[in-house]
Amino acid sequence: MPRIHYYHLSLILLxxxxxxxLVVESAIGVNWGTIASHKVSPPVVVDLxxxxxxxxxxxxxxxxxxxxxxxxxxxEVMVGxxxxxxxxxxxxxxxxxxFVVQNISRFMVKGGANIRYIAVGNEPFxxxxxxxxxxxxxxxxxxIQQSLTKANLAGYIKLVVPCNADAYQSPSLPSQxxxxxxxxxxxxxxxxxxNSNGSPFLVNIYPxxxxxxxxxxxxxxxxxxxxxxxxxxGSNVYYNAFDGNYDTLVxxxxxxxxxxxxxxxxxxxxxxxxxxxxxxxxxRAFNEGLISHVLSNKGTPLxxxxxxxxxxxxxxxxxxxxxxLPGNFERHWGIFSFDGQAKYPLNLGLGxxxxxxxxNVNYLPARWCVANxxxxxxxxxxxxxxxxxxxxxxxxxxxxxxxxxxxxxxISYAFNSYxxxxxxxxxxxxxDGLGMxxxxxxxxxxxxxxxxxxxxxxxxxxxxxxxFGFWVSGLFSxxxxxxxxxxx
Numbered sequence: 201m202p203r204i205h206y207y208h209l210s211l212i213l214l215x216x217x218x219x220x221x222l223v224v225e226s227a228i229g230v231n232w233g234t235i236a237s238h239k240v241s242p243p244v245v246v247d248l249x250x251x252x253x254x255x256x257x258x259x260x261x262x263x264x265x266x267x268x269x270x271x272x273x274x275x276e277v278m279v280g281x282x283x284x285x286x287x288x289x290x291x292x293x294x295x296x297x298x299f300v301v302q303n304i305s306r307f308m309v310k311g312g313a314n315i316r317y318i319a320v321g322n323e324p325f326x327x328x329x330x331x332x333x334x335x336x337x338x339x340x341x342x343x344i345q346q347s348l349t350k351a352n353l354a355g356y357i358k359l360v361v362p363c364n365a366d367a368y369q370s371p372s373l374p375s376q377x378x379x380x381x382x383x384x385x386x387x388x389x390x391x392x393x394x395n396s397n398g399s400p401f402l403v404n405i406y407p408x409x410x411x412x413x414x415x416x417x418x419x420x421x422x423x424x425x426x427x428x429x430x431x432x433x434g435s436n437v438y439y440n441a442f443d444g445n446y447d448t449l450v451x452x453x454x455x456x457x458x459x460x461x462x463x464x465x466x467x468x469x470x471x472x473x474x475x476x477x478x479x480x481x482x483x484r485a486f487n488e489g490l491i492s493h494v495l496s497n498k499g500t501p502l503x504x505x506x507x508x509x510x511x512x513x514x515x516x517x518x519x520x521x522x523x524x525l526p527g528n529f530e531r532h533w534g535i536f537s538f539d540g541q542a543k544y545p546l547n548l549g550l551g552x553x554x555x556x557x558x559x560n561v562n563y564l565p566a567r568w569c570v571a572n573x574x575x576x577x578x579x580x581x582x583x584x585x586x587x588x589x590x591x592x593x594x595x596x597x598x599x600x601x602x603x604x605x606x607x608x609x610x611i612s613y614a615f616n617s618y619x620x621x622x623x624x625x626x627x628x629x630x631x632d633g634l635g636m637x638x639x640x641x642x643x644x645x646x647x648x649x650x651x652x653x654x655x656x657x658x659x660x661x662x663x664x665x666x667x668f669g670f671w672v673s674g675l676f677s678x679x680x681x682x683x684x685x686x687x688x
Contacts, residue, residue, distance in 0.1 A: 229256025
């Protein structure tokens with residue numbers, strides 16, 4: 201009897217071991233974009249990542265200051281190669297050798313940066329590019345792989361290609377998913393390369409954009425609480441857009457013979473401003489639902505129990521200089537504001553509770569540029585246009601948190617945005633005499649008038665430090681502003 205008992209026990213342990221080896225544990229990371237006019241210093245951002253126990257970060261380039269700041273942090277890094285660089289890397293191995301030496305190898309020293317992935321291009325197959333970068337992707341990957349081999353890094357660093365979800369499509373159901381006809385041959389070659397090197401397929405999925413671009417898209421289908429408009433696909437039922445999109449890709453991979461290819465999510469998130477459906481509560485609901493769904497390891501109908509290998513939230517910080525051609529929301533994807541302050545309570549499921557704010561942010565002095573209440577502001581239109589052409593005023597528009605602060609408030613917000621962009625140069629608050637500097641925060645409700653950060657000074661300065669001389673020189677103008685606005 202004891203022998204049978206131990207035999208059964210060993211079989212159970214073996215079964216559990218095999219089962220655990222098949223389970224994919226998802227990891228939550230973030231995208232760190234830098235298209236901003238107000239940039240918190242890289243050491244402060246790295247400290248923010250560490251405070252929040254974020255184990256992975258995805259970059260869009262190989263900024264040496266950021267990579268130096270990441271050295272010794274232990275954070276797993278994906279660096280990016282811009283599409284515009286692919287042609288030169290595809291042209292010769294010597295070009296890729298130089299790229300690896302300059303941007304990868306020198307940071308991969310003992311106690312250095314933990315670079316694990318190189319993203320070759322950024323959505324290079326996007327249909328709107330009309331094939332501009334497609335021909336360079338595979339040659340560039342081949343050359344970079346050779347260069348990594350020479351540097352003895354090929355076994356450690358994997359190459360991936362971030363793909364937009366428009367690379368595949370379906371007539372109506374996820375199971376009918378297939379890659380675009382113009383990409384079929386190229387995708388077969390790419391998947392063969394990825395498979396031979398143990399790399400995942402990296403895809404960007406944005407349910408927000410599906411909702412934003414179509415008035416017929418069911419709003420509850422974009423989230424994870426269940427939908428009154430589920431998609432029925434044979435025996436499978438889809439209650440959220442993420443799973444439906446993901447399984448459309450799975451079906452496309454199956455059709456090309458790569459049904460077991462690991463999938464990683466390069467970008468996924470929800471903006472907080474810039475559209476009717478972009479707000480704090482929606483962003484929180486989406487990201488909380490996403491994280492819970494992924495970390496549950498439930499997978500999807502076509503891949504039950506097999507979630508994405510990695511999920512990179514888009515994004516870590518707001519980027520106030522991104523193009524607003526797709527929409528004003530493009531500048532408001534961050535789970536943190538530009539200065540590393542959490543926009544809403546969010547648990548990343550990393551054992552750290554809700555988000556923690558950045559420390560030691562080196563702010564400019566706490567002063568603002570506002571419309572002079574004693575001036576005729578009828579001629580302010582041209583000044584507002586100038587200010588907003590250069591600075592970020594997207595919160596003033598429809599769907600923004602400052603959309604209802606009135607004409608005078610709009611003028612003040614535009615003036616201040618430009619003033620902070622110019623590092624609070626006194627001349628930048630003149631506007632032909634229509635502007636004035638104040639030390640009284642003009643923020644109204646949820647509409648916050650920002651104070652910029654000094655990205656030219658090392659971190660460690662006291663937040664919102666204002667020296668005594670500035671206070672004395674500004675007392676009179678502040679008194680005028682208080683009186684004129686009716687605070688006394």
